């Protein structure tokens with residue numbers, strides 16, 4: 001069974017790059033009928049782990065990504081780590097190192113002066129004399145002194161790390177007993193049964209160290225996929241200036257979960273030149289072996305394009321639900337269908353759409369001065385009056401076409417151009433010159449509200 005994981009270090013929010021590797025891990029596990037588990041890497045005790053986990057869960061819930069089983073918190077696993085450290089000490093695969101900070105600093109300086117790689121010199125590796133009394137010690141693991149550590153990476157191929165160039169006996173427990181990062185990651189991945197690790201390639205240099213831990217503890221090494229970073233259009237690592245990094249900011253901006261997931265799956269993975277992937281299609285087609293070898297480029301236009309696509313292709317009932325967090329409750333609006341159909345093509349984001357909807361369904365409280373000046377000319381009031389009278393004489397007005405016919409009748413009977421009616425009517429209905437088709441607007445707000453808005457505008461512009 002494929003077991004993947006997402007192992008965020010809590011930063012208070014779910015990072016967009018983290019979400020991408022989480023999505024890849026989720027898809028790969030689910031596609032294979034496996035498990036996708038969550039581990040919060042909160043060994044930095046200064047941070048509040050529950051808050052961090054909550055922020056991540058909130059984002060997962062918004063996106064519809066579900067993790068399996070309980071969340072693992074590294075901060076609660078000290079005893080487990082201690083046990084394995086003891087085991088390595090007992091088996092002489094790790095040892096206590098009493099080197100003082102000063103001694104280490106001196107060693108570093110000498111190595112630098114000799115233009116050598118700075119590394120621990122193994123002083124206590126096979127030490128069997130009497131160690132200095134009362135001195136603090138750290139625990140180091142015995143790394144191989146020669147040979148290669150090969151990371152068999154599913155994205156990048158085999159990567160050889162030469163023991164003598166790269167590795168030294170790194171610390172697995174600090175002087176206060178706290179286990180170190182690479183040690184706990186390897187122990188946790190092994191104990192949690194993770195057999196496929198998909199993560200950012202910024203972790204590649206950690207992998208040989210983690211492999212040393214796996215080997216020392218006799219654990220099976222998982223399959224690794226190191227995913228290239230997301231870059232901005234200048235080829236630099238994505239930063240807050242290029243786009244939001246907090247996943248929930250995308251919700252705030254009005255992106256749909258479907259669009260964001262689609263955007264992310266294509267950042268670094270491709271299937272021919274297909275751009276649109278529903279979650280079901282992702283589940284069917286995703287394979288980490290197709291993850292691109294080079295960095296992917298974040299592109300806001302692409303995200304907006306996808307978002308428009310999903311807004312256009314979402315059913316009105318679902319759209320009404322998606323719009324609720326943006327302050328729009330449309331459940332009982334009887335012209336919801338016309339309204340949403342009318343605006344679906346016009347909005348790039350849900351937030352924009354909510355604004356457009358409100359602009360239609362709320363009676364204008366004021367009129368844009370410039371627009372009113374342009375629209376209200378001599379005769380405008382008379383034209384609006386004529387239009388209002390015709391509307392009030394009709395019993396059945398429902399569809400945009402019904403209103404359209406009346407507009408046509410008025411301009412024909414009065415022998416005027418369409419704009420002579422359209423412009424003041426638009427200002428009367430919407431308070432400004434822009435917005436969707438007036439026939440749709442009137443069908444949405446209905447006859448009574450249309451008449452009210454016309455009357456209001458006439459009052460406001462006859463003084």
Ligand code: GLU
Nearest residue numbers: 007008009041185199203
């Ligand atoms: N906690 C690490 C991070 O957030 C990820 C560790 C891993 O995936 O191995 O960058």
